[in-house]
Amino acid sequence: QKEVEQNSGPLSVPEGAIASLNCTYSDRGSQSFFWYRQYSGKSPELIMFIYSNGDKEDGRFTAQLNKASQYVSLLIRDSQPSDSATYLCAALNYGGSQGNLIFGKGTKLSVKP
Amino acid sequence: KAGVTQTPRYLIKTRGQQVTLSCSPISGHRSVSWYQQTPGQGLQFLFEYFSETQRNKGNFPGRFSGRQFSNSRSEMNVSTLELGDSALYLCASSLDASGMTGELFFGEGSRLTVL
Numbered sequence: 001q002k003e004v005e006q007n008s009g010p011l012s013v014p015e016g017a018i019a020s021l022n023c024t025y026s027d028r029g030s031q032s033f034f035w036y037r038q039y040s041g042k043s044p045e046l047i048m049f050i051y052s053n054g055d056k057e058d059g060r061f062t063a064q065l066n067k068a069s070q071y072v073s074l075l076i077r078d079s080q081p082s083d084s085a086t087y088l089c090a091a092l093n094y095g096g097s098q099g100n101l102i103f104g105k106g107t108k109l110s111v112k113p
Numbered sequence: 114k115a116g117v118t119q120t121p122r123y124l125i126k127t128r129g130q131q132v133t134l135s136c137s138p139i140s141g142h143r144s145v146s147w148y149q150q151t152p153g154q155g156l157q158f159l160f161e162y163f164s165e166t167q168r169n170k171g172n173f174p175g176r177f178s179g180r181q182f183s184n185s186r187s188e189m190n191v192s193t194l195e196l197g198d199s200a201l202y203l204c205a206s207s208l209d210a211s212g213m214t215g216e217l218f219f220g221e222g223s224r225l226t227v228l
Contacts, residue, residue: 034215043203043219044156088156092215100146100169101215105155 002027004091006104014112019076021107023089026070030091030102033065033072038086038106048074079111115140117206117220125226131192134223138185138206144168145187146217147179150201159202162187191225199227 036044050063086106147159158171162181179189205217
């Protein structure tokens with residue numbers, strides 16, 4: 001059973017702090033990893049993806065991947081109240097043409113003003 | 114550019130009934146995936162259609178079915194509804210097969226309540 005595990009939270013950080021969201025995955029064949037953000041009552045939207053070990057930065061967001069440890073993280077610098085949402089980690093195993101995204105259950109982030 | 118459109122947005126059914134949900138993908142997108150989202154289980158993959166063919170299927174009973182039309186619009190059907198089918202059903206489209214890109218564009222969802 002391929003699984004993606006996330007701490008459900010809620011993770012509460014003060015405005016301006018760094019929020020650190022973590023994710024582990026069980027399928028060593030997973031090759032790509034995605035972070036989706038879901039505001040309450042809304043649908044998920046893709047905010048970042050990472051394929052290679054190391055860090056990938058996009059504005060205030062940094063995704064980190066360690067395939068040896070099967071660990072993915074998302075750092076949000078200078079957290080804003082508008083970042084308050086549930087963050088979903090997803091892993092993709094291409095597996096030929098049959099791959100699909102396996103989502104974690106999400107971590108709820110609350111940024112306090 | 115119009116996003117993914119799902120209809121209906123909300124619906125209430127009783128046990129034993131069936132329901133059909135509709136999804137229109139972003140123009141030009143050929144892949145449509147369906148997910149069930151519940152507080153306890155999170156996002157669970159139902160199936161994906163690409164060019165009218167089911168490419169992949171999750172671990173759901175045969176009561177859950179779907180299809181895709183030549184214009185890429187997709188429908189999913191749930192027969193003999195059970196209380197546990199109450200959930201938000203999300204449709205997502207992608208330019209290529211989702212198993213190749215992982216970049217999904219979600220609709221607002223259809224919230225199904227089974228009484």
